[in-house]
Amino acid sequence: MTTMTTTAPPIVQLSRMKLLAGYLRRNKSLGIGLGIILLLVLFTLHGMVTVDQARAYPLKAKPKQPPGILDFSAEAWPGKLPMGSDFFGRDMHAAMVRGMWQTALIGVIAGAAGTLVGVVLGFTSAYFGGVFDAFIKGICQILTPIPVFMIQIIIASSLDKRDVTIFTMAWIVVMLAWMGPTLVIRSQVLSMKERQFVSVAKLSGVGNGGIIFGEILPNLLPFIAAAFVSQVFAGVFSSFYLAIVGLGPLREPLLGNIIWGAQSQGAFFNGWWWWPIWPAAAMVLILSALALINMGLDELANPRIRRTE
Amino acid sequence: MRLQLILRRVAFLILVVWAASTITFFIPRMSDRNPIRERFAELARTGGFSASDLEVIVESYNKKFGLDKPLMEQYFDYIGSVAQLDLGVSLNRFPKTVTEIIYESLPWTISLLFVSAILSFVIGNLLGAIAAWPRAPGWLRSIATPFIMFTGVPPVLLAIFLLFFLAFRLKLFPLGQAYSTGIAPDWSFGFVLNVMWHQVLPAISMILGSVGGWVLSMRGMGITIQGEDYVNFAEHKGLGGRVIFRDYYLRNALLPQVTGFALALGSLITSGSVVESLYALPGLGSKLGQAIQANDFMVIYGIVLFITMSVATLMVLVEFLYPLLDPRIKAD
Numbered sequence: 001m002t003t004m005t006t007t008a009p010p011i012v013q014l015s016r017m018k019l020l021a022g023y024l025r026r027n028k029s030l031g032i033g034l035g036i037i038l039l040l041v042l043f044t045l046h047g048m049v050t051v052d053q054a055r056a057y058p059l060k061a062k063p064k065q066p067p068g069i070l071d072f073s074a075e076a077w078p079g080k081l082p083m084g085s086d087f088f089g090r091d092m093h094a095a096m097v098r099g100m101w102q103t104a105l106i107g108v109i110a111g112a113a114g115t116l117v118g119v120v121l122g123f124t125s126a127y128f129g130g131v132f133d134a135f136i137k138g139i140c141q142i143l144t145p146i147p148v149f150m151i152q153i154i155i156a157s158s159l160d161k162r163d164v165t166i167f168t169m170a171w172i173v174v175m176l177a178w179m180g181p182t183l184v185i186r187s188q189v190l191s192m193k194e195r196q197f198v199s200v201a202k203l204s205g206v207g208n209g210g211i212i213f214g215e216i217l218p219n220l221l222p223f224i225a226a227a228f229v230s231q232v233f234a235g236v237f238s239s240f241y242l243a244i245v246g247l248g249p250l251r252e253p254l255l256g257n258i259i260w261g262a263q264s265q266g267a268f269f270n271g272w273w274w275w276p277i278w279p280a281a282a283m284v285l286i287l288s289a290l291a292l293i294n295m296g297l298d299e300l301a302n303p304r305i306r307r308t309e
Numbered sequence: 310m311r312l313q314l315i316l317r318r319v320a321f322l323i324l325v326v327w328a329a330s331t332i333t334f335f336i337p338r339m340s341d342r343n344p345i346r347e348r349f350a351e352l353a354r355t356g357g358f359s360a361s362d363l364e365v366i367v368e369s370y371n372k373k374f375g376l377d378k379p380l381m382e383q384y385f386d387y388i389g390s391v392a393q394l395d396l397g398v399s400l401n402r403f404p405k406t407v408t409e410i411i412y413e414s415l416p417w418t419i420s421l422l423f424v425s426a427i428l429s430f431v432i433g434n435l436l437g438a439i440a441a442w443p444r445a446p447g448w449l450r451s452i453a454t455p456f457i458m459f460t461g462v463p464p465v466l467l468a469i470f471l472l473f474f475l476a477f478r479l480k481l482f483p484l485g486q487a488y489s490t491g492i493a494p495d496w497s498f499g500f501v502l503n504v505m506w507h508q509v510l511p512a513i514s515m516i517l518g519s520v521g522g523w524v525l526s527m528r529g530m531g532i533t534i535q536g537e538d539y540v541n542f543a544e545h546k547g548l549g550g551r552v553i554f555r556d557y558y559l560r561n562a563l564l565p566q567v568t569g570f571a572l573a574l575g576s577l578i579t580s581g582s583v584v585e586s587l588y589a590l591p592g593l594g595s596k597l598g599q600a601i602q603a604n605d606f607m608v609i610y611g612i613v614l615f616i617t618m619s620v621a622t623l624m625v626l627v628e629f630l631y632p633l634l635d636p637r638i639k640a641d
Contacts, residue, residue, distance in 0.1 A: 142321075142328050145621040149579040150613040151332055157601055157609055158337040237463065244465060244583055245598050259469065263587060268477045268484055280469040284462050291461025 030296025036289035040100065040282070047097030055091035056098040056253045063089040067274045084274040086258070087265045095253035096278055102166050103236055103255050103286065109170035110177060110235025115228045117174070118181025119220075125182075126189035127212065137186070140179045148176045149241055156247035164249045169239045177234050181227040188223050192216050222301035229297055233290040240283060255279040315629070322625045329617040330391045333610050334384055344606035345370045348400045351604075374398075396611035401603050407611030410596055417487065417592035421508060422581050425515035426574065432516065433523025434566055438559050440524065441531030444550050453528070456520045464518030464580040468587050471510050482510050485589040511588045515581060519573065526569060530562040537561075564635050571627035575620045582616070 014022070024031035055061055067084035083092035125133040155172050156164070192198065193216065201215050242248055243256025246264070250257065262276035337344075346367050353363050371377045374397075375386055390396075396407035433456070439445045440453040459467070476482045488494065488503045534540060535558070543557045582594025589595065593612055600608035 142325055145325050145575065145624045146329050146332075146617050147575040147579050147620055150617050151329075151336075153597070153601070154333050154336050154610065154613055157604075157606070158340040158342055160340070160342060233461070241463075241465070241579065241583055245586065246601055268472055271477075273473055273477055276469050277473055280466050284466050284470075287463065287466075288458070288461040 027296045027299055029292040030300070033289045033292030033294075033296060036285050037293070040285060040289070044097055044100045044104075047093065048101070051091070051094045051097055053094055053098050055094035057251070058088035058090055060094075061085040061089050061091040063087055064272060066272075067092070083278055084272075086261065086275045087267075087272065088261065090253060092274065092278055095258060096255075096282060099253045099255045099258060099279060100282060102252060103239070103283075106166055106170045106173070106239045106254075107232040107236040109167070110173040110239070111228050111232035113170075113174045114177045114231040114235070115181050115224060117178040118227060118231075119185050119224060121178065122182040122185030123189055123212065123216075126186040127193060127208075127216075133186075136182065140183055143176075143179055149238060151176055152238055152242055153245070153247065156242050161250060164247075166249055166252060166254065169242065169248060169254075170235065172242070173235045173238045177231060177238070180234070181231060184223060184227050185220065188220055189216060192219060222297065226294060226297040226301055229290060229294045233287065233294065236286060236290065255283050318625050318628060322621055325621040326391075326618050327388070329621070330388060330614055331384075333614050333617075334387050337606065337610065338380065343367075344400060344604065345374070345376070347604055391614065396614060397607040399600075399605055399608050401600070401605040401608070407608050410608060411593065411612060411615050414591055414593050414596045417590055418581065418585065418594065421511055421515065421585065421590065421592065422577060424508075425512050425519070425581070426570075426577055428512070429516045429519040430523060430566075430570055430573075433520040434527045434563060436520070437524040437527025438531050438554075438562060441528045441535070442554060442558070443535070444554075453524045456517070456524050458521070459517050460521035460525060462518060464514045465583045465587060467517050468511065468514035468584045471514050472587070476510060483507050485587075487590050507588075507590075511584050511590060514584055515577070518580060519577060522573070523566070523569075527562060527566060530565060531558065534558055534562050567627065567631060567634060571624040574623050578616055578620060 024034070061081060063085055064087055065081045065085045067082060081091060081093070083096060085091055086095070121136055125136040152172055155175065156169075159168065198211060198215055201211050206214065239248070239254070240256040243254050244260050244263075246260050248254050248257045248260070256279075258279040259276050262272070265272075265275075267273065267275040346363075349363055349366050349370075375383060378386075394408060396411070399405045399407060399410060402410070436453040436456060440450050442450070471482075472484065476484045483489065483506070485507075487507055488500065489507075492500060492503065494500060540553065540557050543553045548557075582592075582597055585592040585594035586598035593616065597609065597612045599605075600612065
C-alpha cells in the first residue's frame with residue numbers, strides 16, 4: 001500500500017556559530033568592533049610568542065632606527081626592528097606588544113571592578129530605596145560636574161612616581177569611575193522593579209533573593225555588558241590621558257607613556273615620526289573598537305533604537 | 310523662574326565646589342610626599358646649601374604656609390582662601406601666585422576652547438539633523454558618516470596624526486608653539502594672524518574629536534522628532550521643507566542637546582588641556598603639564614581646582630539658560 005508521504009519542509013536548525021555570524025552581519029558596529037579587537041589580540045599574541053619582551057625596555061636595541069618593515073634589503077634584517085626603535089633604545093615592536101597587553105589589563109581590571117561596584121551599588125540603592133538611595137544618588141550627582149581626569153591627576157601626582165605600577169593605574173581609574181554604571185543600573189532596576197513579571201513573582205511568594213537573581217538580573221545582563229564595555233573604554237581612556245601627561249608608571253612601555261616619551265624628546269621636531277605614530281595608531285584602533293562594540297551592545301539592549309533607515 | 314529654583318542651583322554649585330576642594334585638600338595629605346621638602350631636596354642636590362640647612366628651610370616654609378598647624382585648622386584656612394580665590398604660591402616660580410599663573414594662561418585656553426566648543430556644537434548638530442532628515446539629498450546626508458567614525462577617537466590622538474601628516478610631512482602648518490619664534494608679541498595684524506595660524510591644528514583636532522558625538526545624539530533625536538504629530542501637521546498644512554526643518558524640527562531637537570553641551574564641557578576641557586601641551590600652547594593645560602613635570606604641587610592643585618570650579622559653574626549657568634529656551638519648563 002502506498003501511503004502519501006507528506007514531505008514536510010525540513011526545519012533548518014542553524015548552528016549557534018551561524019546565528020552569531022548572521023547577527024554580527026546585521027549589527028555592523030558590534031561586528032566591526034569585535035573584528036578590530038580580534039586583530040589586535042592576534043597581533044599581541046603573535047608578538048608575545050615571537051618577540052623577546054625584555055627588548056621593550058631602554059638600552060636593548062640600537063636607538064633611533066626607522067621602522068624596517070618596508071625595508072627588504074638584507075642588511076636591515078639581522079637587526080630585526082620591524083617597527084623601529086626609539087631614542088632610549090627600546091625595540092618599538094616589543095614595546096608595542098608589551099604596551100598593548102598592559103593597556104588591555106588596566107582596561108579590564110578597571111572595567112570589571114567599576115562595573116561590579118556599579119552593579120552592587122545601583123542595585124541595592126534602587127531596589128531598597130530610602131535613605132541609602134538618596135545618599136548614593138546625591139554623591140553621584142555632586143561628583144558628576146567634577147572632571148574626573150582632574151581628580152585623577154591629584155591622586156596620581158600625590159603618589160611617589162617610583163611606586164606607580166599598572167595596577168596602581170587601574171585602581172586610580174576605578175576609584176572615580178563607578179558613578180556612571182551605578183546610575184545606569186540604578187535607573188534600569190527602578191524601571192524594572194515596577195514591571196508586571198516582578199509583581200507576579202512577588203505575589204507568588206518569591207523572596208528578595210529570588211527576585212533579584214532570578215527575575216531582574218537576567219534581564220539586566222545586556223545593560224551590564226554595555227556598562228562593562230564603557231567602563232573598559234573609560235579605563236583605557238583615562239589611563240592613557242594620565243600616562244600622556246607623564247603620570248603613568250614611567251618605566252613601563254604603556255602606550256600613553258611611549259607617546260609621552262616621544263613628546264618630551266621632541267620626536268616630530270627630530271624626525272623620529274614612527275615613535276609616537278605606532279602607539280597612537282594602536283590607541284585609535286582600541287578606542288574606536290570599544291566605542292563600536294558599545295554602540296552595538298546598545299542596539300542589542302534597546303531594540304527600539306535599531307537602525308530605522 | 311522661581312527664586313527657590315535659583316537658590317537651589319546655587320546651593321548645589323557651592324556643594325560641588327566644596328566637594329572638589331575637599332578632595333584636592335585631603336588626597337595629597339593622605340600620601341607621605343611632602344612637596345616643600347621634595348622641592349628643596351631637589352635644589353640641595355643641584356648645589357646651594359647643606360642638608361642641615363634643608364631642615365631649617367623646610368621648617369620655616371612649613372610655618373609660612375601654616376603646614377605645622379593641626380590638620381582641621383589647615384583645612385578651614387584652606388577652604389577660606391579658596392572662597393577668596395587665593396590658590397597659594399608656586400613653589401617653582403616663587404613668589405608668583407597660582408592665581409597669577411592662571412590669569413596669564415587663561416586667554417589661550419579660553420580662545421581655543423570657546424572656538425572649538427561652539428564650532429563642534431554647530432557643525433555636529435547641523436550634520437546630525439540633516440543626516441536624519443529624509444528630504445535632504447543623499448550626498449548631504451552622508452557627509453555626517455566620516456565624522457561618526459571619529460567618535461571614539463580622543464582629540465589628543467587626532468592631534469598627533471594631524472601633526473604628523475599636515476605639519477611634519479606636508480609642512481602646511483607649524484609643529485607647535487603659540488607663535489613663530491623670533492617675533493615679538495604685539496597687537497599688530499601680522500602677529501594676530503600668526504597666532505591664529507598656530508591655533509588651526511589644535512582647534513581642528515578638538516573639533517574633529519567632538520563633532521561625532523553631536524552627530525550621533527542629534528541624529529537619534531531627529532529620528533524621534535520626525536514621528537511627532539506637530540511635524541506631521543506642519544507637513545499636511547503645506548509648509549515648505551525649509552520652514553519645517555528650521556522651526557519645527559531643528560529647534561525642538563536642539564533643546565536636549567543644550568543640556569548635553571554642559572556635560573560635554575568637562576570632557577572638552579580635559580582633552581583641551583592635553584592637546585595644548587602637545588602643541589606647546591601656553592594655556593592652562595601646558596602649565597598643568599609643566600607643573601606635573603616639575604613637582605610644583607601648589608600649581609597642580611590650584612589649576613585642577615580652578616578647572617573644576619569653572620566646569621561646575623558653567624554647567625549650572627547652562628541650566629539657568631535652559632528655561633529661557635524651553636518655555637515648557639518655566640513653571641517647574
